[in-house]
Amino acid sequence: MxxxxxxxxxxxxxxxxxxxxxxxxSEPLSLGTLTAALNRIGVAIDVETVRSRFAGTSMTSIMEHIAHDYPGIAVPDDFVAAVKTETLGVFDRELxxxxxxxxxxxxxxxxxxxxxxxxxxxxxxxxxxxxxxxxxxxxxxxxxxxxxxxxxxxxxxxxxxxxxxxxxxxxxxxxxxxxxxxxxxxxxxxxxxxxxxxxxxxxxxxxxxxxxxxxxxxxxxxxxxxxxxxxxxx
Structure with a gap:
């Protein structure tokens, strides 16, 4: 009871x-990895903005926001998979x-x-x-x-x-x-x-x-x- x-x-x-x-x-690790990956494809965003906007949301939701807010950015087909792989590697070392x-x-x-x-x-x-x-x-x-x-x-x-x-x-x-x-x-x-x-x-x-x-x-x-x-x- x-x-x-x-x-x-x-x-x-x-x-x-x-x-x-x-x-x-995990959030400092995953948010840092995501920020670096977004910067590499031309999204001008810092880790604090990524934290405030995307912490707690799925990659699907994040990519929908990126497509809406940065329409001129060409996101590689393997972007999400690459970010996930990189994040797991960082986790292996530091989580x-x-x-x-x-x-x-x-x-x-x-x-x-x-x-x-x-x-x-x-x-x-x-x-x-x-x-x-x-x-x-x-x-x-x-x-x-x-x-x-x-x-x-x-x-x-x-x-x-x-x-x-x-x-x-x-x-x-x-x-x-x-x-x-x-x-x-x-x-x-x-x-x-x-x-x-x-x-x-x-x-x-x-x-x-x-x-x-x-x-x-x-x-x-x-x-x-x-x-x-x-x-x-x-």
Whole structure:
């Protein structure tokens, strides 16, 4: 039976984790790789702009934006595949799990899963490299499995259905504005996480709070306390 806090608010029946920037500190690596690749084909953009515009979204969505905003740029047919390959190579050398996340997940007495904008290969590769895969194996959901990626609610609704949970009973942990918007659109509670390297500009996560995150945190040692108490503010 789920516990309730002092306000009568029930703890969630399912915790849905984003992956990049939430479970693994991948965003500085992937955003840097993408920025360099875009620069090579003539897109004049810096890594901070890439972060603010594209963090938390799929490559399909990113390329749609590039085609719309930079109509004169000729994107090579193998561009996306090349970026993915280069990113995985950087991950092999440098990717790390978020500090404290493994212990925090292991301590949960609530079912968990992952719902990520990453394609299935990258998602599984990231979790394998960081030793987190055994915590979620068999419960990985990618934007490739749904018609519309974040900020649409499709992925979170798909994950909840697969896990047998009602959306209103789910809690999402997200690090991006599109992810927070998607969780809210799905009718789920959401916590913003700013412990990743790409959030050094604003650990308070003001953008996440404005998008609908009920609380923002940056240290996984806070997670159980949040589940027990702060959810009552929703």
């Amino acid at each position: 789920r516990r309730e806090d002092e306000t009568g608010s029930k703890r969630p029946a399912l915790v849905i984790f984003d992956c990049d920037g939430v479970l693994v500190d 790390r799990a978020m500090a404290g996340v493994a212990a925090a997940v292991q301590a949960l007495d609530i079912p968990t899963c992952v719902a990520s904008s990453s394609d299935p290969v990258r998602l599984r590769h990231s979790l394998t490299l960081t030793g987190l895969l055994p915590l979620f194996d068999g419960r990985l959901y990618s934007s490739a499995m749904v018609r519309h990626g974040k900020p649409a609610p499709d992925l979170f609704l798909h994950a909840a259905a697969e896990m047998g949970a009602e959306p209103r009973d789910c809690l999402v942990i997200e690090d991006s504005v599109p992810g927070v918007i998607a969780a809210c659109a799905a009718g789920m509670r959401v916590l913003g996480f700013t412990g990743g390297g790409h959030w050094g500009h604003d650990r308070a996560g003001r953008d996440l709070a404005e998008a609908g995150a009920g609380h923002v945190f940056q240290d996984y040692r806070q997670l159980d306390e949040l589940l027990d108490g702060l959810l009552g503010r929703y």
